[in-house]
Amino acid sequence: MNDILLNLINLETVFQTRNGVAKAVNGVSFHIRKGEIVGVVGESGSGKSVTALSILRLVPAPGRVISGKILFHEEDLLQLPMAKMRQIRGDRISMIFQEPMTSLNPALIIEDQLIEALVTHRKISRSEARNRAIEMLRLVEISTPEKRIKDYPHHLSGGMRQRVMIAEALLLNPDLLLADEPTTALDVTIQAQILDVMYKLTQEMGTAVMLITHNLGLVAESAKRVEVMYAGKVVEEGPVADIFGNPSHPYTKGLLKSIPVPGQINGEGDQKLYEMKGIIPSLFKLPTGCTFHPRCPEMKSICNQEHPPLCTVSPGHQVLCWHHS
């Protein structure tokens, strides 16, 4: 029990807008152990990113965490005063964003952005901070970091910028790294390299990673456990092997069937690429009962009546579905 680093308990984040209340995160509970890589998958709008932002208490303006607990080292982040929270951000928990092209300040050289966090959190001298930053850039496999550190962001390619972002995020050796679709905006050939660097470093440093993505391939390759999110809820969670080997929620099954296999796309019948019916529901007006029932190919009569229970398929593998009760 003691190796649990982060424990989300019934987290609810809503966006209060003129059109009503959007329940972006609707009662999410899961945990991340020390040094563990957990994949969080789901479609756009399923609440993955908002969950990550909620952990850092960075949910943008009309949004608010209305209930739940975020236990980090057994301390509820939601109860901390702002000054304490600021010390945790970047130091104990850091985040990598989706868009490397805009995540770096165009007006500052790399060095200034990298050492900023070090100087804020560790109170060390500039030259010492610079040496640490150069060392970190070398670890993320940027060549001639002594020179690159004087560059402005527009001198660097997208892949290089994401490496810089990873360096910045890991500079203070955090306990937890929130990676919000870190490779979505990159070239496919670069994606693997960036992830390799990220995994290698986090494993060496013992940093836990919450990898948010809609790319199931990434999760299968690297994560230990997977959380599948749909419409603000975790619908299935479990070890990677169980999720891929024995998907239990109809949504997970659909996601797995939707992965294209080379040569399959133009096929007929069984060969045709599976396409899930419908779209994610409006967060303003979630369907009654199981939120997935309007799209579910295995819908039963009870599905649109009552919320499904959380059922255990095998140890550590749980699913939110009536079919397993």
Next chain:
Amino acid sequence: MVWTKLLRTNKIGLIGLAVILINILVALMAPWVATHDPLKINISKQFAPPSKEYLFGADEYGRDIFSRVIYGTRYSLYISVLSVLISCIFGVIFGAIAGYYGEWADEIIMRFMDAVMSLPGILLCIGIMAVLGPNLHNVVIALGFVYIPRFARIVRGSVLSLRQKEFVEASIAMGNSDLIILLRHILPNCTAPLIVTASTTLAYVILAEASLSFLGLGTPPPAPSWGNILSEARDFMLQNPWMAVFPGVAISLLVLGFNLFGDALRDLLDPRLR
């Protein structure tokens, strides 16, 4: 980088820059450029028309108008640069706070700015000068105050859009304080619109200063500010038009210079912001 691009692509902006530089040079070298003491009275030369000795003629006290216009450059540049600096500093502070914190800070600051803007600039200056009394530095204060809202609005707008940028979010996620985020991540990215606003406001301030002096509420005579020279020439406009023409041309030239340069800067810096 910006300067070489300006040289290559914008000839008109270059002319503006040249006019400004010449004015600065003249202001610095005034004692060497001027042919007479601008305050020396010589009644025997009263209303002398332009000649070899008195290039722009002489005024009702026989003072050399050429020398007065040359020294007037000092007043115009000193007042305009200083008051634009004041507006810029306060405008940046107010605009940044309003844009960054939003909500009630934004409401209070921007409604106050609206109130200042709702009054015509010259009228407000006249009011302030009437309260403070005519004095060179009060002119700077009055003009500086009147143009604060221009800067505040520009900065607020930029800050509002920059706040949404991912690098600002990333910086917050790194645990940086509001002050660091504002000073290091937001304000450096506002410089382009600020430079443009400053250069066009300089032109406005030169005009406003001349208007104030013309109305007798600006730099107190006998100081040879352009507005003063013009104001004294008013009574003799029909008999001795050159008395008004030369300071008028000087004002127009410098204002034109700042406007051309400001326009060129806007063309140059804006696309990068997008």
